[in-house]
Amino acid sequence: MVLTVVRAGPLTLVQDRGRTGLAHLGVPRAGPLDRPAAELANRLVGNGPDAALLEVTGGGLELVSDAGVWVAVTGAEVEVDVDGAGRGLHRAERLPAGSLLRLGAPVRGLRSFVAVAGGVDVPAVLGSRSTDTLAWVGPPRVLDGATLPVGVPQGPPEAVDAPRLPRPGRLRVRPGPRADWFGSDALRRLCQAAYVVGADSNRVGLRLEGPALERVRTEELPSEGVVLGAVQVPPNGQPVVFLADHPPTGGYPVLAVVHPDDLWQCGQARPGETLRFVTGA
Amino acid sequence: MTTLPTGPAIGGGAEVELRPCGRDAVLAEVADSAAARSLAAHVRASGVAVTEVVPGARTVLLDGVGDRERLDGVLRSWRPDVGEIAGELVEVPVVYDGADLADVAARWGTDEEGVVARHTATEFVSAFCGFAPGFAYLAGLPEADAVPRLASPRPRVPAGAVALAGTWCGVYPSASPGGWRLLGRTDLVLWDPDRDPPALLAPGTRVRFRAV
Numbered sequence: 001m002v003l004t005v006v007r008a009g010p011l012t013l014v015q016d017r018g019r020t021g022l023a024h025l026g027v028p029r030a031g032p033l034d035r036p037a038a039e040l041a042n043r044l045v046g047n048g049p050d051a052a053l054l055e056v057t058g059g060g061l062e063l064v065s066d067a068g069v070w071v072a073v074t075g076a077e078v079e080v081d082v083d084g085a086g087r088g089l090h091r092a093e094r095l096p097a098g099s100l101l102r103l104g105a106p107v108r109g110l111r112s113f114v115a116v117a118g119g120v121d122v123p124a125v126l127g128s129r130s131t132d133t134l135a136w137v138g139p140p141r142v143l144d145g146a147t148l149p150v151g152v153p154q155g156p157p158e159a160v161d162a163p164r165l166p167r168p169g170r171l172r173v174r175p176g177p178r179a180d181w182f183g184s185d186a187l188r189r190l191c192q193a194a195y196v197v198g199a200d201s202n203r204v205g206l207r208l209e210g211p212a213l214e215r216v217r218t219e220e221l222p223s224e225g226v227v228l229g230a231v232q233v234p235p236n237g238q239p240v241v242f243l244a245d246h247p248p249t250g251g252y253p254v255l256a257v258v259h260p261d262d263l264w265q266c267g268q269a270r271p272g273e274t275l276r277f278v279t280g281a
Numbered sequence: 282m283t284t285l286p287t288g289p290a291i292g293g294g295a296e297v298e299l300r301p302c303g304r305d306a307v308l309a310e311v312a313d314s315a316a317a318r319s320l321a322a323h324v325r326a327s328g329v330a331v332t333e334v335v336p337g338a339r340t341v342l343l344d345g346v347g348d349r350e351r352l353d354g355v356l357r358s359w360r361p362d363v364g365e366i367a368g369e370l371v372e373v374p375v376v377y378d379g380a381d382l383a384d385v386a387a388r389w390g391t392d393e394e395g396v397v398a399r400h401t402a403t404e405f406v407s408a409f410c411g412f413a414p415g416f417a418y419l420a421g422l423p424e425a426d427a428v429p430r431l432a433s434p435r436p437r438v439p440a441g442a443v444a445l446a447g448t449w450c451g452v453y454p455s456a457s458p459g460g461w462r463l464l465g466r467t468d469l470v471l472w473d474p475d476r477d478p479p480a481l482l483a484p485g486t487r488v489r490f491r492a493v
């Protein structure tokens with residue numbers, strides 16, 4: 001069976017858990033930007049954790065299935081309807097053959113995850129069905145008119161009692177490898193201020209605007225490996241949180257690293273919204 | 282910062298400095314890129330549970346660390362004096378017609394033939410990858426031959442361009458903007474997702490350039 005994408009919206013990508021073990025060759029990890037939401041979507045339709053699904057940025061997706069199938073939409077708060085009839089978020093819904101599934105524009109959050117029972121079965125590239133938008137390794141971006149093969153459903157859909165999604169809060173940070181380049185109270189300064197999400201944020205990084213983080217060591221940093229969630233500080237002092245498509249190595253010092261369980265908030269933060277950091281755990 | 286002595290240092294005072302890197306990773310800082318390559322190879326060979334081993338210019342990032350105590354033991358057992366790991370040798374045929382050949386010649390105090398002679402006589406080694414999939418930072422030029430990056434990067438450098446920046450040499454796997462100084466071009470495919478490994482010049486690979 002196949003899904004036909006009538007409208008792809010501003011940015012729709014196929015994502016699975018991403019590519020690991022290839023960072024030393026310059027290949028980003030990719031994977032969904034809101035991991036808990038993606039995992040929930042797969043669980044709801046009875047998929048295993050490795051199944052590929054759609055990450056829809058900014059809503060606007062419309063698709064049709066050529067056979068009846070279970071689907072689930074999680075993540076950003078969007079209106080979901082099937083042939084014009086409203087459907088729920090965060091629950092398995094039946095999409096009849098030939099019916100149109102439509103996502104509105106997000107009211108809160110930015111990225112929706114659409115899982116289909118059996119998973120999106122496009123060919124894997126380097127062991128993953130994730131698209132990274134830095135080097136464009138992986139399946140092509142989903143465009144209007146695309147047809148996406150669907151795999152064989154693995155289990156029954158989750159009927160009730162979907163596990164609760166995490167709630168937003170401050171982003172917990174731990175020291176990064178170059179925290180000492182910013183002075184002894186640098187983490188405290190990062191956590192005191194509010195940072196506004198910049199308009200040029202994307203899957204590579206969340207660009208933040210706020211009080212500049214000044215360095216006490218100003219020499220050039222030789223290129224070094226960078227982790228997911230790294231808070232990198234370029235010379236202008238405005239922090240960038242590295243997200244799933246970040247380059248595997250970087251040349252600016254990393255002050256802090258966001259807790260992996262809080263990173264999903266960076267994937268749902270809209271330009272103009274405010275984020276705060278807190279040290280700990 | 283924790284300083285982890287690597288045991289009896291042969292050749293004097295070599296050590297690994299461990300820098301914290303969030304919950305799941307640690308950055309091991311060593312003396313230079315040769316030491317980073319050696320440490321990365323040592324960690325891989327040890328079989329210790331880590332998701333990523335990413336050598337840098339003088340660091341190795343160890344991400345997805347399963348058992349920190351065991352990893353510390355592995356780092357302690359590394360001896361920086363074991364010498365260069367002799368990786369596979371790849372010969373790269375180059376047409377030396379790059380836009381910056383004359384500029385590099387002037388900086389090196391020679392002519393274009395002199396640049397070609399010096400470049401083809403050097404054995405490079407892939408220190409680490411970054412910038413783009415399969416883009417290898419090739420070490421081997423002496424400090425005296427370092428060349429600065431262009432003040433303003435070119436909007437498009439073609440795939441296969443062979444270029445220098447600082448003491449690094451690199452070959453662009455795909456067309457991209459770039460600020461390195463262009464010596465020439467090769468037809469070799471640097472990056473192919475359908476090949477295993479997909480990067481021709483993975484870290485540790487020895488590289489020689491040949492004029493064609």
